Amino acid sequence: MKSIDSAETDDATPSSETAFLNGAEILIRTLKDINVDTIFGYPGGAVLPVYDELFDVHDLNHVLIRHEQAGSHAADGYARATGKPGVVLVTSGPGGTNTVTGIATAAMDSIPMVVFTGQVPTNMIGNDAFQEADIVGITRPITKQNYLVKDVNNLERVIREAFHVATSGRPGPVLVDLPKDMIQNKCQYSGQKEVSIPSYKPTREGHSTQISKAAHLLSNAKKPLIYAGGGVVLGEAWKELTDMAERLNIPVTTTLMGLGGFPEGKPQSLGMLGMHGTYYANMATTECDVLLAVGARFDDRVTGRLDGFSPNSKKIHIDIDPSNIGKNVPVDVPIVGDVKKVLPAIDRQAQKPAIDDWWDTINTWKKEHPLIIPESSDTIKxxxxxxxxxxxxxxxxxxxxxxxxxxxxxxxxxxxxxxxxxxxxxxxxxxxxxxxxxxxxxxxxxxxxxxxxxxxxxxxxxxxxxxxxxxxxxxxxxxxxxxxxxxxxxxxxxxxxxxxxxxxxxxxxxxxxxxxxxxxxxxxxxxxxxxxxxxxxxxxxxxxxxxxxxxxxVEEFENCYPMVPSGAALNEMVEGEE
CATH class of the missing domain: 3.40.50.970 (Thiamin diphosphate (ThDP)-binding fold, Pyr/PP domains)
Known part of the structure; x- marks a missing residue:
């Protein structure tokens, strides 16, 4: 994910005429200062001061969506496609609650998003005022962090922190709740770019001993497999993954979120694994002796029945979020760190394993169990x-x-x-x-x-x-x-x-x-x-x-295969109607 910390603008230091700004002006000024170019939003009473400020702003693209849920999904799509955080601006009450599904979607897939919600004035919070909702409490389980701004002097710092938290470490959505008086009150705008949160320092470099253990396992494997998840895409580590897989000639399977993180035109690609994964990806996962999990969280749609998931492999798990490691599947070599940094470190130490027999097996699976496109001259399959x-x-x-x-x-x-x-x-x-x-x-x-x-x-x-x-x-x-x-x-x-x-x-x-x-x-x-x-x-x-x-x-009763039934292991696939 692209960090906002390096943003540079010529007008970061305010002139004497603009030193004191109201909260709405501070919000827009800070967004522009950290190079936000697009906002997905829907106006309402609690955020009218911000929309009044936007009326004269022509270098910040505001997209008027038709429903706040769609706004949060649009910001999510913007973030996934660009690598930059998506931004949402909505009003209080139902405006905020309508974003909840989109926030939860982003949280589950680790997508950087900052959602700004309007709120009733601070002196009315807790009084069941018109369009009041405790959006901070509602979204606490589905955000990486959220804030209720109670002092306009903290607004600029909170905005910058929100983007820093959303885009660093394991990315995720952050919500900033803005009481109406906080976007009307004035304070001095600092233009200070540096963000420092002493209690929040994600680990980026992998531990050298663990990296050496991983390299040793891969070098001596007879049936290695790389299992790449969404962290490869979010961490922009696709080149590092491709270089390593090609040099060591190790097969690669990706999760749904990892698609595109390794080019499917490469001979090492086995496509997607999991409930509707390819036969050969699922069988390789089941039969491998060393499994390198890169930026993946061993989701239940990937693993199938846990006691049947890659039962004979030594497992290496790289993830920037330590809470993901060992959460679903025990691993032998845990490595906490940024996949973009850890993969090259392993690659430098690993030797190309002798796995010709393993490739013979995989290629036989590919030949005998390909993905099939049924033929029909009358209906669209x-x-x-x-x-x-x-x-x-x-x-x-x-x-x-x-x-x-x-x-x-x-x-x-x-x-x-x-x-x-x-x-x-x-x-x-x-x-x-x-x-x-x-x-x-x-x-x-x-x-x-x-x-x-x-x-x-x-x-x-x-x-x-x-x-x-x-x-x-x-x-x-x-x-x-x-x-x-x-x-x-x-x-x-x-x-x-x-x-x-x-x-x-x-x-x-x-x-x-x-x-x-x-x-x-x-x-x-x-x-x-x-x-x-x-x-x-x-x-x-x-x-x-x-x-x-x-x-x-299309064909109305066409079914999607291969399919791993609920409660089955990956190698217990149903391949078709027969």
Missing amino acids: PQLMVQRISEVTNGEAIVVTDVGQHQMWAAQHYTFNHPQSFLSSGGLGTMGYGFPAAMGAALGCPDRPVVCITGDGGFQMTIYELATAVEYEIPIKIAIMNNNCLGMVRQWQELFYNKRYSHSILKKGNPDFVKLAESYGAAGFRASNPKEMDSVLEQAMEINDRPVVMDFV
Whole structure:
């Protein structure tokens, strides 16, 4: 993550005319001073002083979203795509509570975000005033840190601390609650850039003894495997990981959050592991003798049944957050530190292991158990839809998803060769995340194509943001995998609940997505068979001045495989209907 500590501006030291500023002016001045360029927000009474200040500000992009939840998702997407912290500004009460789902989403995936919430004046806090909510108390379990500003003299320091905490160590969301009188009162603006929190000093350098132990294990392994998580992407360690894996010729599997952290076009890539991971990634995890976990937290969707997870391996775990190490899986060599620094330190000491037999085994698994795209001339197979999007975009797009079958198919069948290219709610599994996060990604990376692969269920949760995307001419390509149901729920009901499809079928309630898109001023297309699909994609890619909604009517009862059933070990995969 990019730190805000090195921000430099020519006007950091205030002149005598601007030395005394009100809280709203201090907020905007500090944001500009630390190089914030985009805010996702929605006005309300408690933050009107800030919005009045924004009226005359032209070098800070404020994006008016249509719902605060979407604002926090958009800031999250902006952060994942750019590596810079996302910023949210909302009012008190429901304005703050509406951001909670987005904050929790960011917290579970360690995404840097700073959320500014309005609050009733300090003398009214606790009196059940209009639009009062204890947002600090509400968000305490889902933020890395939060603040209630009670003295305007502390405001500038708190803002700078908030960004420092959000972007350093293990990143995460931070909330700053701003009582209305604190953004109206005045004090002197210092412009002091240095941030020092004596009690907060994340460890970045790995312990030399532990690094030597890790290098020794890798050098002498017969069946080594690198298991790379989201920390590789967040820690911007993709080059270090690629250099090490190529030099030592060790296979690499990534988590959902780690996709793109290692190029999938490399021969060492095994794709994603876990519940819907590749057969060969899951088998390699099960059979390896040394497992190097890099910036991963051994999530239950990755491990499957814990007593069956990589049972015969020595485990090395690198993570900047010491609380992650040993939390879910015991490890033999724990290393607390920044993966960007620790990986090269291990690589310098490790020798290339002799693992030809291991590669023979892996290549046999790849040959005998590939990911399959079923053929059909009449209906669009979801897997084919993702593959064609990957081909049309040459694997260069930022792909953003909601949660469900389409999310897993996107992870399996889009070829990710670049970091910060796959954005998805991994830990919390938030439906409605995809579309607003795609807006944030597109605004943060205007030179890259952005494709939102979503489901007909998830898209409708935040569909109203089409108004925002049209207003700001955000050229997202929205690909709806329309199977007229809540796909993953329906799949589980088919496999584990005797096909009792309780409240998972949407057919009668779905709108005409094309007409709906056009009513907002977006472009809309529909494809109902494979021949129409290519034509729709071709037309959509030519439109660059507004969002495009592509309604792909896919096979309704297609299931996502491979699949590790709940309670099973990784090597107990279901590979298909048979």
